[in-house]
Structure formats: C-alpha cells, structure tokens
Amino acid sequence: MIVDCAIYRDGRRTEGPADFSDALDEARAEGHSFLWIGLHEPTEKEFELVTSEFGLHPLAVEDALKAHQRPKLEVYEDSLFVVLKPVTYDDDADTVTTSELMLFLGDSFVVTVRHGEGSPLAEVRHRLEQEPEVLRHGPAAVLYAVSDAIVDQYIDVATELQADLEELETEVFAPVGKDSKNTASRIYAFKRQVMEFRRASGPLTEPMARLTGAGVPFVPEPSRPFFRDVSDHLTRANEYVDGLDRLLTDILSAHLAQVGVQQNDDMRKISAWAAMAAVPTMIAGIYGMNFHDMPELRQPWGYPAAVVLMAGLVFWLHRYFKRRGWL
CATH class of the missing domain: 3.30.460.20 (CorA soluble domain-like)
Structure with missing residues (x-):
C-alpha cells in the first residue's frame, strides 16, 4: 500500500x-x-x-x-x-x-x-x-x-x-x-x-x-x-x-x-579409580580359587594379611595417581 x-x-x-x-x-x-x-x-x-x-x-x-x-x-x-x-x-x-x-x-x-x-x-x-x-x-x-x-x-x-x-x-x-x-x-x-x-x-x-x-x-x-x-x-x-x-x-x-582437555582429565580419573579397584579384585580372585595347597590358606593371619595387602596397595596407588595429577 x-x-x-x-x-x-x-x-x-x-x-x-x-x-x-x-x-x-x-x-x-x-x-x-x-x-x-x-x-x-x-x-x-x-x-x-x-x-x-x-x-x-x-x-x-x-x-x-x-x-x-x-x-x-x-x-x-x-x-x-x-x-x-x-x-x-x-x-x-x-x-x-x-x-x-x-x-x-x-x-x-x-x-x-x-x-x-x-x-x-x-x-x-x-x-x-x-x-x-x-x-x-x-x-x-x-x-x-x-x-x-x-x-x-x-x-x-x-x-x-x-x-x-x-x-x-x-x-x-x-x-x-x-x-x-x-x-x-x-x-x-x-x-x-x-x-x-x-x-x-x-x-x-x-x-x-x-x-x-x-x-x-x-x-x-x-x-x-x-x-x-x-x-x-x-x-x-x-x-x-x-x-x-x-x-x-x-x-x-x-x-x-x-x-577435549576436560574429557581427557575425566578419562584419567576413571582409569585411576579402575586401577585401584583392580588390585583388590586380583588379590581376592587369587585367594578365591579354593586350592588346598595354597600358602597361607590355613594360617590364622592369612585373611588379615590379604586385607592389609589390598588396602596398602590401593593407598599407594592413590598417592601415586594424586602426585601425577590424575586425581
């Protein structure tokens, strides 16, 4: 118009x-x-x-x-x-x-x-x-x-x-x-x-x-x-x-x-936690195979020793990944 x-x-x-x-x-x-x-x-x-x-x-x-x-x-x-x-x-x-x-x-x-x-x-x-x-x-x-x-x-x-x-x-x-x-x-x-x-x-x-x-x-x-x-x-x-x-x-x-950097950082954290979870899993898996002739199987200190070993390795891995900046 x-x-x-x-x-x-x-x-x-x-x-x-x-x-x-x-x-x-x-x-x-x-x-x-x-x-x-x-x-x-x-x-x-x-x-x-x-x-x-x-x-x-x-x-x-x-x-x-x-x-x-x-x-x-x-x-x-x-x-x-x-x-x-x-x-x-x-x-x-x-x-x-x-x-x-x-x-x-x-x-x-x-x-x-x-x-x-x-x-x-x-x-x-x-x-x-x-x-x-x-x-x-x-x-x-x-x-x-x-x-x-x-x-x-x-x-x-x-x-x-x-x-x-x-x-x-x-x-x-x-x-x-x-x-x-x-x-x-x-x-x-x-x-x-x-x-x-x-x-x-x-x-x-x-x-x-x-x-x-x-x-x-x-x-x-x-x-x-x-x-x-x-x-x-x-x-x-x-x-x-x-x-x-x-x-x-x-x-x-x-x-x-x-x-991308953030995703890489997340993957490192996931990998670190997975590594810490793998150590006790491995030790528990070994002692769960039920063989009669395994060392320490019938010792009274075997169970606490395995638990202490798992905790110690996990603690060491946590400190190591922490120093590397993965956690």
Whole structure:
C-alpha cells in the first residue's frame, strides 16, 4: 500500500496531486522539485499504477514485488534501481533480522518499496524534511540519506553483537560444566546470526563503490563525496563483521579444545579409580580359587594379611595417581 506521497519543492515538502502522472509532470516542469512515493509490501495490482506512470523496468518491478534480493545497484534506461537490506538485532532472543528496501530513482522522482518492519525509512524522511538544504539535491539526496541510515544501523548492530560476544567469550572460558553442550549450541547460533548480517552488509560494498564514481545516472557529481562517506562507514561495518566471524571461529575452537582437555582429565580419573579397584579384585580372585595347597590358606593371619595387602596397595596407588595429577 502507499504509505506516503509528496512533492518536495526546493527542499520543502508540499502535498502533491492525487494523480501520479500530474504530480510527476508538475515536478519536472518546475525543475527544482521531485516526487517521493513510499510503498509498503505492495501487491502486483497496487504497483501497476506506479509502474505505468514512472516507466519502471519490468525486471526491477519483479524484483521489488518478490523481494528476497541481495543488495545491488542496477541501471536502466529511465531509472536507477537500488536494493538495500536493513538489519535489526533482538538482544533478548539473540537474533539478527533482515528486511528489504528498494529504491527507484529517475528524472524528478523517487519510489521506495519496503518489505519487513526493520527499515528506518520513516525516520529518514522525517529527518530529511528538517534539512531542506539536503533535499535540494533531489532524488540522490534521498538515496544518500537512506543508505547512510542503514549503514549506521549496521554499525549499531555490530556493536551490540560485539557486547554479546564478549559475554559469550566469558562463558566459554569459564570452567566446563554441565551446560558445555548448550554453550557450543550458542556459539553455532551466534555464528549463524553473524552470517545473516554478512549477507546484508557484504554485497553492498560494490554498489556503494559504483555510486562514488562517475557513470551512474541520476546521481550528480556533487553527491559523490556523500556516498564516499557512506562507503567508508560500510567498510568499517564489514570489518566489524569480519572480526566477529574470526573471533567466533577462535572461540569455538578454544571451546572444543577445552572440552577435549576436560574429557581427557575425566578419562584419567576413571582409569585411576579402575586401577585401584583392580588390585583388590586380583588379590581376592587369587585367594578365591579354593586350592588346598595354597600358602597361607590355613594360617590364622592369612585373611588379615590379604586385607592389609589390598588396602596398602590401593593407598599407594592413590598417592601415586594424586602426585601425577590424575586425581
């Protein structure tokens, strides 16, 4: 559905005609104005009117309707099509959620199509309307402001992930307990969230690099330094994500090594107790063979001597394993 529609004249918002065609003709005739239409999860029928009035390319329209696109920049004859993926992080559930935001830029118009609930588009529009000097740059100003807000969102989410990762790191290097299996599951789950984040931020590098150079229509030369600033922030966000991914791999390896060491220590303890149990079992087995001609069998001190021998050997083995660190 159409969320918002307005003409921006010299950086100031004015309500445009209800008919898209009249509004677009009016904006183009004035020269310093442009039309901004915002849609949220439009159906094919709802989008047909916008497509016909603005001459949008059918391939871009298909991508905008179906969503599930990777971040990209595509240049068509009469418009520029950009796909961005905002991200949000639920600290309670430890989940990264991505949504999608598509922008069509053309001669005196911007059409934004939003899928999901994580887009900062409403905040961006409100902030831009407080900065008419930015809106005077036309549709490219909208693309810059939206891109900048989404990339700043990446940095905020990366910072939250870093804080949670430090907590997870503290938990991993704590003494291994009954919840060690749950810790491994948390590491894997965290790694999946970082991977989801990378799918949103990583592919955006190439489109931002193109916007900083020449040859992209509907992006005037004075706008390129602003996109270079967004590209720098995106590089910083991607470095955050790469660092998180490497650290998670190291934490997982350290956790598995810690579990292996603990298991080896448990096996040594089990082996030590088994060795101590084997000695009295062996002696009792020998004296339980019921031969008549066995030494000490008919001596009154035979039984206590066997018990003392078993206790002494077990005590010696216990001291020996204790000194070796097995117990």
